[in-house]
Amino acid sequence: METALKIADLHKSFQTGFIPKKKKILKGITLEVGKGEIFGYLGPNGAGKTTTLKCILGLIHPDKGEIEVWDHPYFSLKAKEKTGYLPENPYFYDYLTASEFLDFYSQLCPNLKPHNFKKINTLLKIVGLEEASHLQLRKFSRGMLQRVGLAQAILNDPSLVLLDEPLGGLDPIGRKEIRDIILRFKEEGKTVFLCSHIIQDIEMICDKVAILGNGQIINQGKLQDLISEKIQFTEVALSGVSPKELEELGEIYSIHRGRIFLKVFEEEKKRKIIQLVQSRKGTLHSLTPRTETLEDLFVGMVKQT
Amino acid sequence: MKIKAIAFNTFKEAIRDRILYLLLFFAAVCIVFSRILALLTVGNKVKIIKDVGLASLSFFGVLMAILMGTGLVYKEIDKKTICTLLSKPVRRYQFILGKFFGLILTLFIMLSLMSLVFLGVVFFHTFSIPWEIMISVAFIFLEMCLITSVAILFSCFSTPILSSIFSLSFYLIGHFSWSLETILKKMKPGVGKTLVQILYTFLPDLENFNFKTEVVHHLSIPPQSYFYSTAYGIFYTGFVLLIAILIFKKRDFV
Numbered sequence: 085m086e087t088a089l090k091i092a093d094l095h096k097s098f099q100t101g102f103i104p105k106k107k108k109i110l111k112g113i114t115l116e117v118g119k120g121e122i123f124g125y126l127g128p129n130g131a132g133k134t135t136t137l138k139c140i141l142g143l144i145h146p147d148k149g150e151i152e153v154w155d156h157p158y159f160s161l162k163a164k165e166k167t168g169y170l171p172e173n174p175y176f177y178d179y180l181t182a183s184e185f186l187d188f189y190s191q192l193c194p195n196l197k198p199h200n201f202k203k204i205n206t207l208l209k210i211v212g213l214e215e216a217s218h219l220q221l222r223k224f225s226r227g228m229l230q231r232v233g234l235a236q237a238i239l240n241d242p243s244l245v246l247l248d249e250p251l252g253g254l255d256p257i258g259r260k261e262i263r264d265i266i267l268r269f270k271e272e273g274k275t276v277f278l279c280s281h282i283i284q285d286i287e288m289i290c291d292k293v294a295i296l297g298n299g300q301i302i303n304q305g306k307l308q309d310l311i312s313e314k315i316q317f318t319e320v321a322l323s324g325v326s327p328k329e330l331e332e333l334g335e336i337y338s339i340h341r342g343r344i345f346l347k348v349f350e351e352e353k354k355r356k357i358i359q360l361v362q363s364r365k366g367t368l369h370s371l372t373p374r375t376e377t378l379e380d381l382f383v384g385m386v387k388q389t
Numbered sequence: 390m391k392i393k394a395i396a397f398n399t400f401k402e403a404i405r406d407r408i409l410y411l412l413l414f415f416a417a418v419c420i421v422f423s424r425i426l427a428l429l430t431v432g433n434k435v436k437i438i439k440d441v442g443l444a445s446l447s448f449f450g451v452l453m454a455i456l457m458g459t460g461l462v463y464k465e466i467d468k469k470t471i472c473t474l475l476s477k478p479v480r481r482y483q484f485i486l487g488k489f490f491g492l493i494l495t496l497f498i499m500l501s502l503m504s505l506v507f508l509g510v511v512f513f514h515t516f517s518i519p520w521e522i523m524i525s526v527a528f529i530f531l532e533m534c535l536i537t538s539v540a541i542l543f544s545c546f547s548t549p550i551l552s553s554i555f556s557l558s559f560y561l562i563g564h565f566s567w568s569l570e571t572i573l574k575k576m577k578p579g580v581g582k583t584l585v586q587i588l589y590t591f592l593p594d595l596e597n598f599n600f601k602t603e604v605v606h607h608l609s610i611p612p613q614s615y616f617y618s619t620a621y622g623i624f625y626t627g628f629v630l631l632i633a634i635l636i637f638k639k640r641d642f643v
């Protein structure tokens with residue numbers, strides 16, 4: 085399989101403070117992203133996700149380590165021609181309109197014709213901004229800027245797209261739309277490298293994930309390999325039974341408006357609860373089996389480090 | 390091509406800056422004021438208009454170069470627009486050169502506007518246009534180019550206020566460094582003299598671009614001094630830009 089992105093033993097530290105002191109941010113990152121994958125790069129705030137991305141783009145000089153984009157060294161123009169980048173909290177020249185801005189950037193890409201407004205309009209349509217093409221970027225909302233950012237990231241039809249928190253600051257509908265756009269990238273054969281700390285998003289669209297904590301990769305692999313499908317416990321919601329009687333059978337974690345919520349770990353106890361509810365003429369509201377989620381894995385791992 | 394695109398975008402951004410028009414307004418006021426000043430004095434009135442006019446052109450031109458040059462590169466780093474720009478297939482030197490030429494274009498237009506006012510005022514007084522004065526203006530422009538490159542150099546690693554102070558110091562040192570030459574002539578040979586000699590070689594000498602007196606008083610200028618000043622301006626500017634690029638290359642954009 086072709087590799088889109090290869091990072092080997094990447095180190096980076098920053099000088100901080102009045103008396104310069106080295107602060108290690110990345111302590112040997114190694115990962116590989118295969119062609120056509122949506123790769124989730126997961127980590128808590130301040131883990132170094134953005135720092136890794138900026139190293140790939142050559143905006144930051146790594147202390148040590150190798151980075152290759154489609155087998156080209158990361159700083160070469162060849163590598164840059166094949167990558168697109170959406171920064172976190174995108175901000176662009178606020179005096180340009182959306183289409184002027186995209187036209188300016190097309191002039192920076194040697195494989196694009198300048199002033200190709202037909203292409204620019206198609207791009208704006210893909211990200212859902214066709215109405216706003218002649219609006220100055222200063223008048224754009226946070227979500228709209230995110231979309232322009234996405235449009236400029238795929239301007240020169242890159243085969244590797246690096247996205248830093250692409251769903252940050254978006255409403256639920258916006259998130260769904262952007263998720264769909266990212267999935268469409270995959271259908272077009274693009275490889276996507278996606279940084280986020282929002283686990284649900286990653287879970288929904290990524291094929292592979294790497295979890296970053298404390299400057300190192302704690303775990304990586306295919307999503308289904310990392311989380312087991314095994315049922316861990318059952319969440320039960322009921323009412324009409326006194327909590328005292330349930331103490332033996334499961335772990336009560338919430339009582340709200342007369343409803344009792346508890347975790348039940350054994351099949352036998354679950355049956356006993358159902359019988360108890362029937363005999364007390366209570367109500368059983370729900371029985372939900374829970375499997376391990378990426379969130380559990382993530383929280384567990386980050387706590388360990 | 391890429392440099393051109395960056396230059397035009399810089400130009401678009403620069404001409405939106407209100408400071409530029411404020412300075413333009415003050416320059417015009419000073420030039421018009423020179424005519425009033427001339428009315429009040431006895432002696433050669435045209436000379437006073439030309440003197441004050443050229444001085445205003447040079448002063449406000451350099452001020453524009455410093456304020457624009459220190460602001461625009463810094464803003465791009467501060468607002469992080471540079472991150473997406475450099476993620477495109479663009480080399481860092483292309484960014485610096487694009488910024489430089491964009492600023493030069495802006496300053497050229499501003500200087501032309503100021504010269505227009507200036508020539509207008511002179512025309513009202515003499516009913517003829519003194520074209521020879523444009524020689525002096527051309528060298529003011531060369532000086533502005535050099536100052537712009539210096540402003541860009543400083544803004545590669547420091548804030549606009551500090552960069553402005555540094556650039557202004559460069560300008561002032563540049564206009565007084567010729568006095569070192571006088572000191573040199575009076576010094577006895579020795580270590581001291583060598584040190585001053587080295588200092589004098591590396592310090593900018595912006596008086597090289599000053600043809601105001603010669604032009605106003607119709608003194609003859611040896612042709613080789615045009616050549617020397619032009620070469621000096623171009624090489625010094627190129628040298629400063631080169632250092633700016635080397636520093637810029639080393640930077641992390643976090």
Ligand SMILES: Nc1ncnc2c1ncn2[C@@H]1O[C@H](COP(=O)(O)OP(=O)(O)OP(=O)(O)O)[C@@H](O)[C@H]1O
Pocket residue numbers: 098099100107109127128129130131132133134135136172281643
């Ligand atoms: N210029 C800098 N100087 C010193 N420390 C820095 C600098 N830039 C970033 N850091 C530190 O590097 C660490 C990683 O930052 P980074 O932006 O990569 O985190 P992140 O994983 O992207 O977090 P988030 O999810 O909040 O975006 C942080 O602890 C931050 O404080």
Ligand SMILES: [Mg+2]
Pocket residue numbers: 133134135172248
């Ligand atoms: Mg980040």
